[in-house]
Amino acid sequence: QSALTQPASVSGSPGQSITISCTGTSSDVGSYNLVSWYQHHPGKAPKLMIYEGSKRPSGVSNRFSGSKSGNMASLTISGLQAEDEADYYCCSYARSSTWVFGGGTKLTVL
């Protein structure tokens, strides 16, 4: 049950696009189309932004998109806005009916 690998931090200016990577293994990301992404503002409940790799829940801005290739998943945020500044976590279903999170990425909007 090793954590998925994410960059510790990314940054971008308003209006720009950024991509956060999430690297797993053939036991998790690579084996299932069950990668999700969460936005977490400290002190608040994490919010689902992307599920099943690339699907957006109702109410989530279409500026957020997800993709997956092999053992790596990615979250792209386009047209960065100040309110996007938060921690972002990827999560994947894994073997033996368990789940694993990434270490988290702090997004700073410059």
Add this chain to the structure above:
Amino acid sequence: QVQLVESGGGVVQPGRSLRLSCAASGFTFSNYAMHWVRQAPGKGLEWVAVISYDGSNKYYADSVKGRFTISRDNSKNTLFMQMNSLRVEDTAVYYCAKGGAAVAGTLGYWGQGTLVTVSS
């Protein structure tokens, strides 16, 4: 709307026990798997456990297996986590999350969390 409210957190000494609860509303609780996820101070999210919609299947992270027990009372729309033999490293905010119809379903909604501090 989906609401998940955790309770039961507090300060406890190493080796002691604590029971967390999560009251659910706004959806048919008995139709969904439920999860516990935690976040230690300054650290990332860590998945802890999941229970199937009817309580018949339970799965745990290696870090808590044998010490923590997840359970649910569908008649009261409540999820529980019994935490025994607590360690300092169990100190974290504990979140409950609504899963999918199956254990493999996405964690779609989360509560605000309850803080557990294990300290002598």
